[in-house]
Amino acid sequence: MKINVWNTILQLSKERGVEPGIIVNAIKESLRAASAKCFVNNETVEIVFHPEKGDLRVYAVKTVKEEDADLDPAVEISLQEARKIDPFIKPGDALELDLPADTLGRIAAQAAKQVILQKVRDAEQEKIYEDFAPRLGEIVSGIVRRIEAAGVVLEMNQTEGLLPEREQLPQDAFQRGDRIKAVINHVQMGSRGAQISLSRTSPRFLAKLLELEIPEIANNVISIKNIVRQPGERAKVAVHTEDRDVDPMGACIGPKGSRILAVSRELRGEKIDIVSWSPYPAVYAKAALSPARPIRVVVENENDMTLQALMPADQLSLAIGKKGINVKLASRLVGWKIGIKEIEE
Numbered sequence: 001m002k003i004n005v006w007n008t009i010l011q012l013s014k015e016r017g018v019e020p021g022i023i024v025n026a027i028k029e030s031l032r033a034a035s036a037k038c039f040v041n042n043e044t045v046e047i048v049f050h051p052e053k054g055d056l057r058v059y060a061v062k063t064v065k066e067e068d069a070d071l072d073p074a075v076e077i078s079l080q081e082a083r084k085i086d087p088f089i090k091p092g093d094a095l096e097l098d099l100p101a102d103t104l105g106r107i108a109a110q111a112a113k114q115v116i117l118q119k120v121r122d123a124e125q126e127k128i129y130e131d132f133a134p135r136l137g138e139i140v141s142g143i144v145r146r147i148e149a150a151g152v153v154l155e156m157n158q159t160e161g162l163l164p165e166r167e168q169l170p171q172d173a174f175q176r177g178d179r180i181k182a183v184i185n186h187v188q189m190g191s192r193g194a195q196i197s198l199s200r201t202s203p204r205f206l207a208k209l210l211e212l213e214i215p216e217i218a219n220n221v222i223s224i225k226n227i228v229r230q231p232g233e234r235a236k237v238a239v240h241t242e243d244r245d246v247d248p249m250g251a252c253i254g255p256k257g258s259r260i261l262a263v264s265r266e267l268r269g270e271k272i273d274i275v276s277w278s279p280y281p282a283v284y285a286k287a288a289l290s291p292a293r294p295i296r297v298v299v300e301n302e303n304d305m306t307l308q309a310l311m312p313a314d315q316l317s318l319a320i321g322k323k324g325i326n327v328k329l330a331s332r333l334v335g336w337k338i339g340i341k342e343i344e345e
Contacts, residue, residue, distance in 0.1 A: 004054055005027075005051055006051040006052050006054065009023050009024065009051055012119060012120065015123075018119050018122075018123055022119075023115060023119055024049060024051060026115040026118070026119065027049065027051075027111055027115045028047050028049055030111035030114055030115050031047055031049070031058055031107060031111045032045050032047060034107045034110065034111050035058050035099055035104075035107060038099055038100075038103055038107075039060050039097075039099075041073035041074050042074045043060035043062070043073075043074050043075070043097075044060060044061070044074075044075075045058060045059070045060055046058070046059050046060065046061065056104065057098065058098070058099040058104055058107075059096045059097055059098045059099065060096075060097050061075075061094050061095070061096055061097075062075055062076055062077040062082075062094070062095050062097060063075060063076050063077070063092065063093070063094055063095075064076075064077055064078075064079055064082045064089055064090065064091050064092060064093045064094075064095055065077065065078060065079065065091060066078075066079045066091040068080075077095055077097075079091055082095050085097070121193070122193075124193075125189070125193030125194045126189075126194070128159055128193070128194040128196075129187060129188075129189050129194040131159075132159070132184060132187045132194065132196050133187045135184050135187075136184050136185075136186075136187060137183060137184060137204045137208070138183065138184050138208070139181055139182070139183050139184075139205070139208040139209070139212065140154075140156050140161065140181070140182060140183075140184060140198070141156070141179060141180070141181050142154030142155055142156040142161060142179070142180065142182070142198075143155050143177060143178070143179050144174050144175065144176050144177060144178045144179075144180065145160070145176065146176070147174065147175075147176065150162060150164060150165075151163050151164035151165050151167070151168070152168070152174050152180075154180065154182070154198065156196075159194075159196070160196070161182075161184070161196035161197070161198045162195070162196065162197055162198065163180075163182050163197075163198040163199070163200065164197065164198075164199075166201075167182075167185065167197070167198060167199035167200060167201050167202070168200055168201070169200050169201060169231050169232040169267065169268050169270070170231070170232040170233075170268075171232050171268035171269065172200065172268065180200075181200075181205075181209075181266065182198035182199060182200050182205065183198065183199050183200070183202055183204050183205040183208055184196060184197075184198060185197045185198055185199035185202055185204075200231070200267075201229065201231035201232075203227035203228065203229055203235075206227055206229060206235055206237070206263070206267070206272070207224055207227055209263045209266055209267070210224065210237065210252065210263060213254075213259050213262050213263050214251060214252055214254075214259055216241075216246060216248075216251045216252075217239075217252070221241055221243055221246055221251075222239050222240070222241045222246065222248045222251060222252065223239065223240050223241070224237060224238070224239055225238040225239065225240050225277040226238045226277070226333055228329050228332040228333045229270070229329075230325050230328075230329060231267075231270070232267070232268055232269075232270055233270060233271070233322075233325060234270065234271045234272075234273070234321070234325055234326065234329060235267075235270055235271070235272045235273070235329075236272075236273045236275055236288060236290075236329045236330065236333045237252070237272060237273070237274055237275060238275045238276070238277040238284070238288070238333055239252055239274060239275070239276065239277060240276070240277040248274075248276065249274045249275075249276055252274045253274055260272050260274065273288075273290045273291065275287045275288050275290060275333065281299065281305075281307060281334055281335075281336050282296075282297045282298060282299055282307060283297075284333075284334050285297045285307050285309065285330060285334045285336060285338050286309070288329075288330035288333045288334050288338075289309055289319050289326065289327065289330045289338070291318060292311065292315045292318040292319035292326065293315055294309045294310060294311050294315070294319065295310045295311065295312060295343065296309075296310050297309045297310070297338070298310070300339065304337070305335070305336045305337060306336065306337045306338075306339065307334075307336050307337065307338045307339065308338075308339045308341055309327075309338055309339065309340050309341065310341055310343045311340055311341065311342055311343070312342075312343070312344070313342055313344075316340065316342050319340050320340055327340055
């Protein structure tokens with residue numbers, strides 16, 4: 001049978017970057033599966049497909065058997081049935097049973113269409129993966145299209161991303177059509193194609209928001225040394241600069257707090273403490289306990305990496321914070337355990 005799909009295969013190969021041989025093999029497998037509806041006795045189906053020549057043949061080979069008794073229909077055919085196809089055939093001969101031309105044409109057209117559509121989808125998903133995988137950690141803006149049990153589905157330039165519930169801020173409450181920002185947290189190829197997972201709770205999201213709002217961070221004049229967060233409640237950001245003419249904390253906070261307030265608004269009012277980084281744990285911890293002001297911080301046990309912050313009475317609750325959040329975040333930021341001790345000034 002003649003079938004003209006070669007030009008379509010070449011066009012798809014060029015447009016989507018899929019090798020022609022891969023498409024041909026996929027069409028063969030699709031033909032094999034589809035032809036099983038015609039060869040109903042579990043026959044071994046042979047496929048000859050030379051699309052560049054337009055040749056296509058689908059057939060099964062059976063051995064002619066004189067007796068009907070104990071006939072295996074998967075590999076054998078009775079002499080009586082065989083002679084309806086070839087009047088001169090003899091017992092023991094091999095008979096090739098071709099799929100009827102009209103059936104083959106219909107199956108071939110369907111198989112080619114299905115495979116080509118699938119290959120297009122596969123190529124598109126691969127392109128989405130290749131586009132987004134290098135953008136891990138980037139901020140994207142998307143429109144809420146659906147709200148599902150798994151989370152919020154955002155549309156980003158005709159590509160969908162999922163913002164799981166666990167990656168949303170406690171104060172987040174989205175509706176269809178809302179435009180929101182999130183960071184690309186994870187990209188992988190799954191059974192359903194490219195899957196893009198987003199986050200608003202990741203420290204990287206805060207880092208990117210600061211980079212967008214503060215030119216000195218974007219220009220690498222100020223570096224972010226570390227970020228810890230209790231999403232939606234409080235965050236601590238350690239910053240540092242080698243430029244003596246730049247005040248890293250002042251630059252991050254901005255005139256009248258304008259820069260840090262803009263970031264805080266995006267995070268639904270999350271409080272953000274800008275901390276001056278130091279290579280000395282005690283100095284670093286004293287800054288990290290902001291907004292509390294310790295009298296001093298001393299190294300209690302260097303091997304256990306523990307520090308003791310000596311606090312005046314009026315700063316004690318501030319140092320600990322609501323549910324201990326301030327001292328916990330300070331400890332995580334510095335990487336040392338920080339104890340709080342009240343003393344008289």
